[in-house]
Amino acid sequence: MPDILGATNPVPGYDNANVNRNIPVSPNNTQIQNVPDPSRVSRADGRTEQQSGGEGSPVRYDSNFQTFLQRLRGTPGAAESLARIFSGREGTVVLSGMSAGIAEEMSQILEMLRMDESQLLEFLTGQFRAGSRFGGALFALLRNAYARAGSDGVRGDILQFLKSYVDFDSTAHLESSILRNLSSMADAMPASWAEKLREMIARLQNGMAAGNRAGNLQLLQRDIFPYMSSYVERTHDFGLPRTLLTMLALHVSRYENGGEEKLLESFHQLSGYGTLKGQLGSIDDQSLLLLLKSRQLPGSSPAIQFSDHLAAAAARALRGEGSAEVQQAFQNLVHAMLINESVYMPLNHYILPLEWNGRMLFSELWVDPNAEDEQQGQGGRRESAMKFLFKIDVQSLGLFDVILTARDSDVDIQIACPDKVAPFSRQIEAGITQILANHELKPSRVLVRRMERPVALTDVFPKIFEGMNSVNVKV
Numbered sequence: 001m002p003d004i005l006g007a008t009n010p011v012p013g014y015d016n017a018n019v020n021r022n023i024p025v026s027p028n029n030t031q032i033q034n035v036p037d038p039s040r041v042s043r044a045d046g047r048t049e050q051q052s053g054g055e056g057s058p059v060r061y062d063s064n065f066q067t068f069l070q071r072l073r074g075t076p077g078a079a080e081s082l083a084r085i086f087s088g089r090e091g092t093v094v095l096s097g098m099s100a101g102i103a104e105e106m107s108q109i110l111e112m113l114r115m116d117e118s119q120l121l122e123f124l125t126g127q128f129r130a131g132s133r134f135g136g137a138l139f140a141l142l143r144n145a146y147a148r149a150g151s152d153g154v155r156g157d158i159l160q161f162l163k164s165y166v167d168f169d170s171t172a173h174l175e176s177s178i179l180r181n182l183s184s185m186a187d188a189m190p191a192s193w194a195e196k197l198r199e200m201i202a203r204l205q206n207g208m209a210a211g212n213r214a215g216n217l218q219l220l221q222r223d224i225f226p227y228m229s230s231y232v233e234r235t236h237d238f239g240l241p242r243t244l245l246t247m248l249a250l251h252v253s254r255y256e257n258g259g260e261e262k263l264l265e266s267f268h269q270l271s272g273y274g275t276l277k278g279q280l281g282s283i284d285d286q287s288l289l290l291l292l293k294s295r296q297l298p299g300s301s302p303a304i305q306f307s308d309h310l311a312a313a314a315a316r317a318l319r320g321e322g323s324a325e326v327q328q329a330f331q332n333l334v335h336a337m338l339i340n341e342s343v344y345m346p347l348n349h350y351i352l353p354l355e356w357n358g359r360m361l362f363s364e365l366w367v368d369p370n371a372e373d374e375q376q377g378q379g380g381r382r383e384s385a386m387k388f389l390f391k392i393d394v395q396s397l398g399l400f401d402v403i404l405t406a407r408d409s410d411v412d413i414q415i416a417c418p419d420k421v422a423p424f425s426r427q428i429e430a431g432i433t434q435i436l437a438n439h440e441l442k443p444s445r446v447l448v449r450r451m452e453r454p455v456a457l458t459d460v461f462p463k464i465f466e467g468m469n470s471v472n473v474k475v
Contacts, residue, residue: 086113102322182248432448
């Protein structure tokens with residue numbers, strides 16, 4: 001039958017039927033892309049939505065955990081970035097191109113870095129306390145109760161109390177974030193709208209200074225939120241103002257959840273359980289608040305002052321002050337700090353910059369308090385150990401990697417040192433051995449060798465890869 005609908009006559013041997021019959025079946029050809037179907041898992045293909053994370057692929061779309069590992073490998077260390085920013089020579093800053101504000105913050109930090117042994121211990125202890133909100137007898141009790149709880153209700157109420165405590169402890173940060181969001185909103189509004197918002201911001205600042213949390217929430221919920229929502233609705237401004245409004249809603253909900261009333265209510269819920277009543281029932285409201293407030297480090301603490309000045313300098317740099325080199329150095333420092341505080345990082349992380357005997361020293365410290373020892377104990381069982389990794393950049397000497405493993409009183413130390421220090425490795429081993437003996441520790445091994453390459457964090461702590469064992473997707 002002739003093809004009366006065709007625009008042209010078919011060429012013999014190339015009609016549709018023959019072409020379709022001659023296509024080879026290639027089920028494993030990755031060049032043929034699958035039809036996207038969220039309801040099924042198909043074979044790998046050549047789609048670019050899922051990236052391998054290699055060179056030229058700055059972002060992983062397939063996994064949050066793989067993104068974390070990729071950034072962990074590619075982000076310079078905090079010690080390296082600090083070494084680029086600081087110098088201990090006469091209190092000056094080496095890196096040129098700093099603005100006056102950044103240089104002032106750096107000079108104040110440099111004054112803090114001149115420590116003796118007691119000040120160094122106070123600084124390091126302050127970082128330990130600031131880095132953990134859940135230390136002490138109360139949280140140890142709740143941790144044990146959570147592990148032994150026989151119902152999801154008990155676990156849920158323990159987590160609710162901890163959430164209220166975190167918001168209660170973050171009050172100053174939340175208030176600062178709320179005011180910053182509102183100020184950004186006023187800057188993004190036309191002057192006719194911004195004037196009234198700034199008047200309400202001033203009232204909110206006075207309320208926060210007076211500690212009137214209930215009045216602040218009432219002002220936010222009854223006046224500021226409706227006013228900002230009205231602006232977005234009437235002007236159809238769905239850009240920055242709506243984004244700031246969404247962020248404000250999150251901060252205000254945490255601000256409300258962190259009130260003393262909410263905190264005490266969640267604590268009373270816990271003390272009503274039979275398993276916890278005997279242990280928590282004797283704690284009255286005032287004693288609980290006093291206990292939780294006493295855990296907060298004072299603003300005069302060296303660790304808090306150091307972090308405040310460093311954050312202020314980084315904020316100035318990331319807002320565009322200083323040269324491109326200065327901005328890049330602070331950006332690397334912020335990235336390093338954030339990646340080491342990631343929810344996927346199973347280690348404690350601290351930084352330790354100081355000036356010692358006229359020489360600047362920049363160190364990062366990672367700690368795994370529950371590491372499994374490579375050596376097997378009795379019965380072939382791996383013994384628990386505490387493992388440390390120090391990355392130390394010493395002015396005029398170079399980078400040191402120190403791996404320390406402690407098993408009770410037995411200590412194993414491996415040090416990778418720069419070339420100029422390697423000829424003195426025997427003297428260093430003898431000195432470290434003597435130091436350990438003076439503190440009643442037994443050196444199972446002390447090894448000092450020349451550094452061939454900086455040690456990778458994942459080589460020392462394979463526990464980091466445990467996140468691969470869980471289901472992980474990125475939406």
